Amino acid sequence: MDDRTAGRELVRRLLSVVDSGRPTTNPAQDAWVTAAFTYWGLKALGVPQDSLDSFAPEFRQGMAARAAELGDVGESSPANWEKPLGTSDVHVALAALSPDAARLEAVLERARKTYEELAGIEVIWRQDCYQLPTGRTSFGFKDGIGQPAVEGSGIPGSNLGEAPLKAGEIILGYPDETGNRPPMPTPEVLGRNGTYVVFRKLHTRVAAYRSYLRERAASREEEALLGAKMVGRWQSGAPLVISPERDDPELGADPRRNNDFLYKDDLRGFKCPAGAHARRANPRDALDGEGSVDVRLHRMIRRGTSYGPMLPEGVLEDDGVDRGIIFVFAGAHPKRQFEFVKTQWLNDGIFIGAPSESDPLVGPQDGSGMFTIPQRPIRRRLQALPPFVVTRGGEYCFAPGLRAMRWLAELDT
Numbered sequence: 540m541d542d543r544t545a546g547r548e549l550v551r552r553l554l555s556v557v558d559s560g561r562p563t564t565n566p567a568q569d570a571w572v573t574a575a576f577t578y579w580g581l582k583a584l585g586v587p588q589d590s591l592d593s594f595a596p597e598f599r600q601g602m603a604a605r606a607a608e609l610g611d612v613g614e615s616s617p618a619n620w621e622k623p624l625g626t627s628d629v630h631v632a633l634a635a636l637s638p639d640a641a642r643l644e645a646v647l648e649r650a651r652k653t654y655e656e657l658a659g660i661e662v663i664w665r666q667d668c669y670q671l672p673t674g675r676t677s678f679g680f681k682d683g684i685g686q687p688a689v690e691g692s693g694i695p696g697s698n699l700g701e702a703p704l705k706a707g708e709i710i711l712g713y714p715d716e717t718g719n720r721p722p723m724p725t726p727e728v729l730g731r732n733g734t735y736v737v738f739r740k741l742h743t744r745v746a747a748y749r750s751y752l753r754e755r756a757a758s759r760e761e762e763a764l765l766g767a768k769m770v771g772r773w774q775s776g777a778p779l780v781i782s783p784e785r786d787d788p789e790l791g792a793d794p795r796r797n798n799d800f801l802y803k804d805d806l807r808g809f810k811c812p813a814g815a816h817a818r819r820a821n822p823r824d825a826l827d828g829e830g831s832v833d834v835r836l837h838r839m840i841r842r843g844t845s846y847g848p849m850l851p852e853g854v855l856e857d858d859g860v861d862r863g864i865i866f867v868f869a870g871a872h873p874k875r876q877f878e879f880v881k882t883q884w885l886n887d888g889i890f891i892g893a894p895s896e897s898d899p900l901v902g903p904q905d906g907s908g909m910f911t912i913p914q915r916p917i918r919r920r921l922q923a924l925p926p927f928v929v930t931r932g933g934e935y936c937f938a939p940g941l942r943a944m945r946w947l948a949e950l951d952t
């Protein structure tokens with residue numbers, strides 16, 4: 540946004556294309572546009588400074604300023620990010636989502652109408668993303684299965700062992716799991732019904748990942764097992780805790796069963812290692828007990844999707860093509876949800892008694908890390924883990940509610 544007048548006109552136009560989050564059975568409403576603003580975007584719109592100061596400190600700093608904490612160092616550091624990500628030029632993020640290509644064109648057209656031929660508004664970055672033909676992400680795994688249920692959303696939970704989260708964990712203005720209303724940006728009209736959105740463009744080194752497993756496995760079966768141990772699920776999505784020996788595609792595809800599990804019968808990790816990505820990211824009941832961590836304070840809604848073409852099945856050579864995941868987080872607490880999980884659970888291993896280990900798949904590896912797989916008679920250790928994921932950029936955003944959008948459009952300072 541070159542100036543606040545143009546910015547407010549954009550918000551005014553967006554108001555007619557951004558839908559409420561009400562669940563719908565109307566297929567025409569299955570495709571939608573979402574708008575979220577960075578700190579610099581709210582500032583460009585002329586939001587008063589005392590209001591800007593009332594936002595979460597991490598949001599105000601922006602993701603690039605949080606790089607050291609997040610482990611975005613070396614190749615992943617903001618100096619190497621795709622421009623203009625991580626700079627104060629990024630003001631607003633629009634996401635157009637659709638279940639199929641036909642409806643995507645229509646929803647993109649709706650989004651385009653809000654900024655095309657609007658002087659003072661320029662599209663400075665665009666990323667196409669889609670589900671790969673396999674329905675899986677670039678490493679070959681089905682993703683997006685584990686999600687918390689949220690009170691009042693109307694969407695039933697997929698893990699019967701997890702009670703729905705209080706709405707205030709995800710949407711601002713409501714009581715959260717602590718029983719309090721989390722700090723909300725002011726004025727009330729701006730904060731209420733808003734949510735923080737984190738997005739990250741994560742490049743995945745698929746050839747390096749495949750070669751790493753190939754070199755350490757005696758057979759294709761063992762290769763699949765080692766890959767599953769790193770994730771906590773088989774490629775089909777079947778959880779290791781339910782199906783520890785082999786993949787079970789029927790289980791992986793069954794939304795009533797594929798997330799219905801706890802770790803209480805596998806506390807030592809013989810089925811699913813404590814260091815596996817999904818178990819780190821949501822240890823469920825594995826941290827229960829004395830001095831336990833309240834896992835419910837560190838949950839998140841994820842809406843990730845893939846970008847770039849698949850590396851064809853079986854290829855172990857890097858083709859130099861950029862591919863990976865656009866990771867999207869939504870929640871009311873960027874620090875205790877997104878940042879906590881990333882820094883304490885994925886990047887660190889203290890909480891599982893393995894301080895020198897970080898997430899084998901998505902952790903900030905430097906070639907010296909390892910991953911412990913508990914097994915009898917002796918545990919197995921995968922050594923010299925290279926980085927399989929490189930951060931290409933990202934932003935902390937705020938997605939306002941509809942009344943807040945109206946307030947932003949009508950600012951008159």
Ligand code: HEM
Binds near residue numbers: 770
């Ligand atoms: C390129 C990077 C990443 C890849 C390839 C990846 C892949 C996966 C896969 C395959 C699953 C299992 C499917 C599922 O349970 O939905 C998963 C689960 C999950 N991931 Fe990631 N992930 C990535 C980054 C992240 C990051 C950065 C975070 C958070 C900071 C995260 C948080 C989670 C959570 C919360 C779950 C669900 C765990 C559960 O509820 O059991 N992931 N991820």
